[in-house]
Structure formats: C-alpha cells, structure tokens
Amino acid sequence: MKFTVPLKSRLSRFAWCALSMSFLLTAGILFTDWWICLPDDVVSNYVGRQSCIKCHTNQARQWLGSHHDLAMDVASHKSVLGDFEGAELSHHGVSSRFFRQGDKYLVNTEGREGRMGDFEIKYTFGVEPLQQYLVELDRSSGLLPEDVGRLQVLPLCWDTENRRWFHLDPPDVNEKISSDDALHWTGDAQNWNYMCSDCHSTNVQKWFDFDTDTYHATFSEVDVSCEACHGPGSVHVELATSSSVFWDRKRGYGLARLKGGSSRNEIDMCATCHSRRRMIQAGYIPGKPYHDFFVNESLLPHLYHADGQILDEVYVHGSFVQSKMYHKRVRCTNCHNPHTTELKYEGNRVCTSCHQHPAGKYDSPAHHHHQPGTSGAACVDCHMPEKTYMEVDPRRDHQLQVPRPDLSVQLGTPNACSGCHLERTRVNPEKREALGEYSNWLDAVSSGDSEIQSELEELDRWAAEKVVAWYGGPSREKQDHKFAAILSAARRGVPAVEPLLRKLCKDRRVPAIVRATAVAELVQFEGGHVSRSLSDALQDRDPQVRLAAVDAYQVNLGNTSMLESICRDLAPLLDDPRRAVRQAAARALAGVPPGGLTPQQVELRERTLNEWRGNLGRTEAPALAQMNLGIHYEQTATSAKELERAIESYEKSIKLAPNVVGPRSNLASVLETRLSLRPALEEQVQNRLLGQIKELRQQELQLLKRDLTLLPDSVLPAVRAAMTHRYGLSLYLSGNLVAARKALEAAVRLQPNHPHYLFLLAKFYESQQDSDRARQAVKRLLKLRPENEMYHVFFRELQADSN
Numbered sequence: 001m002k003f004t005v006p007l008k009s010r011l012s013r014f015a016w017c018a019l020s021m022s023f024l025l026t027a028g029i030l031f032t033d034w035w036i037c038l039p040d041d042v043v044s045n046y047v048g049r050q051s052c053i054k055c056h057t058n059q060a061r062q063w064l065g066s067h068h069d070l071a072m073d074v075a076s077h078k079s080v081l082g083d084f085e086g087a088e089l090s091h092h093g094v095s096s097r098f099f100r101q102g103d104k105y106l107v108n109t110e111g112r113e114g115r116m117g118d119f120e121i122k123y124t125f126g127v128e129p130l131q132q133y134l135v136e137l138d139r140s141s142g143l144l145p146e147d148v149g150r151l152q153v154l155p156l157c158w159d160t161e162n163r164r165w166f167h168l169d170p171p172d173v174n175e176k177i178s179s180d181d182a183l184h185w186t187g188d189a190q191n192w193n194y195m196c197s198d199c200h201s202t203n204v205q206k207w208f209d210f211d212t213d214t215y216h217a218t219f220s221e222v223d224v225s226c227e228a229c230h231g232p233g234s235v236h237v238e239l240a241t242s243s244s245v246f247w248d249r250k251r252g253y254g255l256a257r258l259k260g261g262s263s264r265n266e267i268d269m270c271a272t273c274h275s276r277r278r279m280i281q282a283g284y285i286p287g288k289p290y291h292d293f294f295v296n297e298s299l300l301p302h303l304y305h306a307d308g309q310i311l312d313e314v315y316v317h318g319s320f321v322q323s324k325m326y327h328k329r330v331r332c333t334n335c336h337n338p339h340t341t342e343l344k345y346e347g348n349r350v351c352t353s354c355h356q357h358p359a360g361k362y363d364s365p366a367h368h369h370h371q372p373g374t375s376g377a378a379c380v381d382c383h384m385p386e387k388t389y390m391e392v393d394p395r396r397d398h399q400l401q402v403p404r405p406d407l408s409v410q411l412g413t414p415n416a417c418s419g420c421h422l423e424r425t426r427v428n429p430e431k432r433e434a435l436g437e438y439s440n441w442l443d444a445v446s447s448g449d450s451e452i453q454s455e456l457e458e459l460d461r462w463a464a465e466k467v468v469a470w471y472g473g474p475s476r477e478k479q480d481h482k483f484a485a486i487l488s489a490a491r492r493g494v495p496a497v498e499p500l501l502r503k504l505c506k507d508r509r510v511p512a513i514v515r516a517t518a519v520a521e522l523v524q525f526e527g528g529h530v531s532r533s534l535s536d537a538l539q540d541r542d543p544q545v546r547l548a549a550v551d552a553y554q555v556n557l558g559n560t561s562m563l564e565s566i567c568r569d570l571a572p573l574l575d576d577p578r579r580a581v582r583q584a585a586a587r588a589l590a591g592v593p594p595g596g597l598t599p600q601q602v603e604l605r606e607r608t609l610n611e612w613r614g615n616l617g618r619t620e621a622p623a624l625a626q627m628n629l630g631i632h633y634e635q636t637a638t639s640a641k642e643l644e645r646a647i648e649s650y651e652k653s654i655k656l657a658p659n660v661v662g663p664r665s666n667l668a669s670v671l672e673t674r675l676s677l678r679p680a681l682e683e684q685v686q687n688r689l690l691g692q693i694k695e696l697r698q699q700e701l702q703l704l705k706r707d708l709t710l711l712p713d714s715v716l717p718a719v720r721a722a723m724t725h726r727y728g729l730s731l732y733l734s735g736n737l738v739a740a741r742k743a744l745e746a747a748v749r750l751q752p753n754h755p756h757y758l759f760l761l762a763k764f765y766e767s768q769q770d771s772d773r774a775r776q777a778v779k780r781l782l783k784l785r786p787e788n789e790m791y792h793v794f795f796r797e798l799q800a801d802s803n
Contacts, residue, residue, distance in 0.1 A: 493753030
C-alpha cells in the first residue's frame with residue numbers, strides 16, 4: 001500500500017520552509033545592515049543649523065531668541081539694541097558719541113595712543129542684561145570677507161533693562177585707563193580672539209601670525225548654535241538620511257552622547273564655557289574629556305572665598321563641582337532647559353520638583369522661617385546667593401550650600417543671612433545706599449573701612465545665633481565647609497595647618513577641586529611628610545588633583561639633589577590618560593638632562609612638548625605664548641647658541657605687549673647667562689650687552705612701580721605682598737639698595753609667614769653686612785620651617801661670620 005502526504009500537509013511544510021527562509025534572509029539583511037558602519041577615517045564636519053532644523057523643529061524653535069542664539073551677531077537693525085541716534089556718554093573726561101551712517105553703527109571714542117576716532121561696530125555681543133559691541137582692528141588684506149581679523153570689545157555697554165549707556169570698568173579699576181594699558185579696550189585683555197571667541201560662536205578657529213603680527217579667525221556660525229554643544233553633525237546627517245534602519249554600531253547617532261547614565265559628558269561640555277579655565281589644546285569637540293583641552297582653576301584666593309563661595313567671576317563650574325548635587329550625578333539640564341537656556345520651572349519649583357521629601361518639608365515657614373513670598377522664603381536666595389558682575393549682571397553661586405554665618409564670625413566669609421539683612425546695621429542711610437549690594441560692603445572691609453567691618457561682624461553674630469536657635473549648631477560630621485578653616489589658615493601661612501592640609505589632600509569625602517587646592521597650598525611647607533603627600537596626590541583619580549601635584553613638584557626643579565626623585569615620580573605621568581597632566585609633566589621634565597629619563601620617556605616627553613608648542617598660537621594670547629616659549633627654551637638650553645631661541649621669544653613678547661611686566665626681567669637674566677657662557681667676547685660687545693641688561697632692568701622697574709601704584713585698596717594682602725616683593729627684587733637688581741630694603745621688608749610685613757620672602761630678606765641683610773638682622777630673620781624662618789636644612793646651614797654660616 002502506497003503512503004501519500006496530503007496536499008494540504010505538503011503545502012504547510014512548504015510554507016514553513018519559505019517562511020523560515022524569509023526570516024533568515026531578513027535577519028541576514030538586518031544583521032548586515034547593522035554590521036556595516038562608516039569607515040573609521042570618516043571625520044565629522046560642521047554642517048550648520050539649517051541641517052538640524054529640518055528634523056528638530058521643536059528644539060530649534062526653543063533655541064531661537066535664546067541667549068545662546070544671541071551670544072554674538074552681525075551688527076544690524078535687528079541685533080543692535082543700544083541708542084545710536086546721537087546719544088553721548090562721558091567717563092573720566094572722555095566723551096563718546098554713538099551714531100549711524102546708513103546701515104553702519106559707529107562710535108566716536110578714544111582709541112590707540114589716546115586719539116579720538118570713529119569706530120564701526122561689526123558685531124553685537126550678548127543681549128541682556130547688557131549688550132556689548134565689537135570693533136575690528138588690524139584687518140589684514142589677505143582675509144576672506146567671512147573671516148575675522150583682530151576684534152576688540154568696547155567698554156561702552158548698553159543696559160537693556162534701564163535703557164542707558166554705561167562704561168564697564170575692569171574690576172577694582174576706578175580711574176581712567178591709559179591707552180597703552182593692556183586693560184584699555186584696544187589692549188590684549190579686551191581682545192575677542194583670545195579672551196572671548198570660543199564661548200560666543202560655533203567652531204571657532206583662531207591663529208596668530210608671529211611673522212606679520214596679525215590675527216585671523218573663522219567660525220562656522222556666529223552664535224552658539226546646535227553643533228557648539230552636540231558636536232559637528234555631518235556624520236549624524238548622513239546616518240539619519242541613509243536607508244539603514246540602524247544608527248552606526250560604533251558611532252551611535254554620530255553626535256556627542258550627552259544623555260545616558262553618566263552626567264560627565266554633559267557637565268564637561270557645559271564647563272568648556274561655563275568655567276574659569278585656560279585652554280591647553282585647540283579643537284575641542286563635545287563628548288571629549290574636559291581635561292584634554294582645558295584646565296579649571298582651583299579655589300585661588302582671588303577667585304573664591306576660603307569656604308569655596310564665589311568671589312570673582314568664575315562662571316559656575318568651579319562652584320557646582322563642590323556641591324552635593326554634582327556628586328549625586330545631578331546635571332545642568334535637570335534645572336535648565338538647554339535650548340531656551342531658561343530655568344525649567346519658576347520660583348521654588350525649580351528645587352521642589354526634586355526635593356519633595358514629604359511635600360512642603362522645605363517650601364514652608366517651618367523650614368525657612370520667613371514669610372512666604374518674600375526673598376527669605378526663596379530657596380535660591382539662601383542656598384544660591386547672587387553677586388553682580390559687569391555692573392548689571394547678577395550671577396548665582398552654584399555651590400548650593402547652607403548659609404553659615406558661624407563661618408563668617410570665625411573666618412570673615414560671606415553668608416546669605418547677613419547679605420539680606422543689611423538694614424539691621426547702624427550705617428547712615430546715605431552710605432548704605434551708596435554701598436549697595438552685600439559684595440560692596442565686603443569690598444569696603446577689604447579696603448580698611450573699620451565702621452563697615454564692625455557692623456558686619458555684629459550682623460554675622462546675630463545671624464549665627466538665629467541659625468542655632470532655628471536649626472541647632474552644625475555637627476562636626478555634617479559641616480559642609482569643613483575645609484574652610486584649613487584653607488583660610490593655609491592662605492595666611494599658619495605653620496600648624498600643615499598636617500591638616502596633608503590630611504585634606506587625600507580626603508575623598510571633599511570635592512576634587514578642594515583637594516587640588518590643598519595640594520597647591522601644601523607647596524609652602526617642607527619635609528618628608530609633605531613630599532609623601534605630594535607623591536600620593538600624583539596618583540589621585542581626579543586629573544585636577546594630579547595636575548596640582550605636578551605643578552607643586554616644579555617648585556623644586558632647581559634643586560639638583562632632588563632631580564632623581566622628581567624624575568622618578570613625574571615620569572609615569574608622561575603617559576597620563578589626560579592631556580593636561582601629560583603636558584604639565586612634560587614641561588616640568590623638559591630640562592632634564594640625558595640619562596634622567598628612559599628613551600621611551602624621552603619620546604613621550606618630546607611628543608607632548610611638540611604638541612604643546614604647536615598649539616600655543618591657538619591657545620594663548622600672542623605675547624603670553626612667546627613668554628612661555630622663552631621660559632621653555634631658557635629651561636632646556638644647554639649652550640649659548642640654544643639660548644638664542646629664548647632671547648628671540650622674549651623679544652617678540654616685549655614687541656607684542658610692550659607695557660607688560662615679565663619678559664624684560666627674563667630677557668635680562670638670559671643675557672646675563674649668555675655673558676657668563678661666553679667670557680671671551682670682545683669688550684665692546686660685553687659693554688653693549690651690559691648696557692642692554694641695565695636698560696631692561698630699569699624698564700621693568702618702572703612697569704612694576706606703575707602696577708604697584710595702581711593696585712586698589714581692596715586687593716588681597718597676598719597679591720600686594722607678591723608685587724611689593726617683586727618690586728623690591730627689581731630695585732635690588734637695579735642698584736637702589738635703600739628702596740629695595742624698604743620694599744622687601746614691606747612684603748614680609750604683609751605676609752609675615754611667607755618663608756620665601758623672609759629668606760630673601762635675610763639674604764639681602766647678609767649682602768649688606770647686617771648680620772644681626774639677618775640672624776633674626778633666619779630665626780623666624782627656623783620657627784616656620786624647622787625641618788629645612790638649608791635654613792640651618794645658613795644660620796650656622798651667619799653665626800660663624802659673626803664670631
């Protein structure tokens with residue numbers, strides 16, 4: 001009997017086979033589609049926001065009219081907000097007039113060499129609460145129409161809220177600025193190319209031609225557009241418009257990964273502009289590590305108070321990385337809409353959208369003890385107090401800490417409570433009104449106003465008592481600013497703070513920026529414990545701490561007895577994962593002679609140094625770049641011939657910035673070294689060099705005298721001491737010994753615990769055969785630094801000489 005498969009069954013099997021084949025074929029096609037990706041050598045380029053708007057219309061609509069959109073614009077009737085219909089402004093004897101000629105906007109004001117002239121406004125800068133204006137100077141003939149030459153920022157600003165012109169003085173400058181001063185609007189400090197450009201336009205490329213002394217810059221878009229934050233978009237556009245159903249398996253969607261589990265990429269991207277930093281490498285692309293391109297400033301005394309609160313304008317990031325929010329992975333876009341640049345919510349909802357604990361726990365009088373609706377009931381007024389910069393622009397502190405009037409009593413730091421309750425002081429109303437906001441009161445204290453100091457001290461005590469009554473005293477374990485007292489003592493050079501600093505350097509419970517600051521402060525102390533702490537800091541997981549440790553090692557580079565240990569400790573960092581650390585290590589080890597490093601380490605060093613030198617024209621202002629090159633060549637020179645490169649760089653620096661302190665004294669020192677290396681020079685040549693050295697010393701002396709004279713009363717004692725000490729050394733080198741002694745002694749009075757100032761004063765006394773004063777100075781040194789063998793030797797020599 002013949003067995004047959006029913007037709008229906010045969011058809012069913014055929015269908016399943018066909019379906020399986022179809023599935024496998026589809027799977028194969030999909031796998032192939034997923035597997036094929038763009039070649040590794042494809043580079044993403046900037047394509048402009050019009051390519052983005054096609055798909056991302058909602059985001060583009062939000063961005064339009066935002067502060068990013070209006071960060072910079074071509075001057076036109078649409079962008080210019082100021083009154084250019086014949087308005088005038090007088091400031092320190094200079095009358096400026098604003099007017100139009102057709103479509104052009106011009107201002108008649110003081111320019112170079114103090115001459116009045118008409119200057120055309122080429123770009124607007126910002127939109128509110130003030131708008132600034134850019135003027136193009138020194139445009140070379142070879143530039144394309146869309147390229148930019150040297151742009152300078154006018155100090156004549158438009159107050160958009162009060163609709164008035166005002167003159168924006170640099171901080172602490174209350175007198176007319178000379179036209180040859182770097183702070184004048186035509187000077188380097190107000191240069192758009194190297195001071196402003198990267199954060200107001202997209203894909204800025206800048207160069208300086210040292211042969212022709214000309215600037216050249218380009219940008220893909222004049223404002224802060226899509227690709228400034230998301231990165232160049234050509235690969236993303238190619239992937240989005242391709243027939244593939246997948247993004248690229250290696251590149252994702254072809255843009256910076258700002259979302260996801262880690263907040264680092266987003267915060268690093270925002271920090272490139274919203275931080276007080278210096279650039280070390282051009283060409284940043286969003287998504288790349290911050291410390292491969294920038295170095296964030298630590299809690300320096302002229303930038304931050306000892307407890308980390310903002311003092312100078314530091315642009316948010318340095319404050320935010322101190323906060324608990326940052327360490328809990330809160331990111332910028334949790335509070336800010338990245339496209340409108342506005343807050344996501346109004347009022348306390350910005351905070352209570354997360355801090356709901358139970359509802360009303362914080363947003364109620366039971367917590368803040370103020371009337372609802374008043375400033376005392378606003379979260380930000382207590383936890384993010386603001387300070388006004390640029391005369392009309394209030395910026396909030398992003399440290400997000402609790403008010404600590406008890407620290408104000410102890411250390412003199414600000415606190416939000418006193419800042420809001422200035423009406424409790426007994427200062428007469430006229431003076432109170434003239435002082436204005438809280439920061440001006442603090443400046444008055446720094447300038448020596450004893451009445452304001454006494455009133456604020458009383459106000460701080462009152463506020464501290466209120467806080468204790470409401471919340472109880474802060475426990476030692478939960479104090480948010482436990483580092484403040486340590487940094488405050490370190491800034492004053494208190495010897496007993498050294499072990500506390502060492503402990504702070506390795507305390508992972510405090511923010512990395514605090515550890516980096518502690519490392520920097522530790523440099524003033526000596527001994528084996530300090531050396532071990534600095535060595536440990538080189539291994540810190542945060543690049544800012546490692547970088548601070550490398551900088552600390554450079555203090556001892558001139559000590560040949562320590563060269564071996566310095567090389568041993570720093571050489572591994574030539575291969576550090578972050579460029580900032582690699583560069584610092586390479587520059588520190590640049591002068592190490594052959595044999596001090598292995599061949600592999602020498603190769604790493606030279607590769608990094610070549611990269612650093614090649615970027616100087618794009619990362620630093622021209623005069624500073626040449627100054628740093630001069631220092632580098634001086635450090636690495638092994639012959640008189642090699643010193644010529646240092647001499648050439650210093651001479652270029654002087655030419656580019658003839659009124660800046662620094663390069664002249666360095667050049668004089670190099671010329672003295674050249675003389676010592678070539679004693680057989682003809683007498684005429686030697687006399688010419690000696691005359692040049694003397695002239696350089698005198699010029700430097702006059703510049704230092706000018707800068708010291710112009711220091712404001714409110715300047716930090718450490719800054720005044722440093723400049724006074726430097727002036728004293730310059731007087732000594734110029735042969736004015738009486739004035740040199742007064743200046744060196746004044747520096748010690750300003751910073752009595754500064755060992756370097758005290759040591760050089762003792763050496764000065766010794767050179768003048770004043771052995772008694774020299775011994776007294778060294779005795780003070782030994783109390784400050786009892787472990788320093790050099791000071792003991794010096795004292796024994798003085799004792800022997802007196803006997």
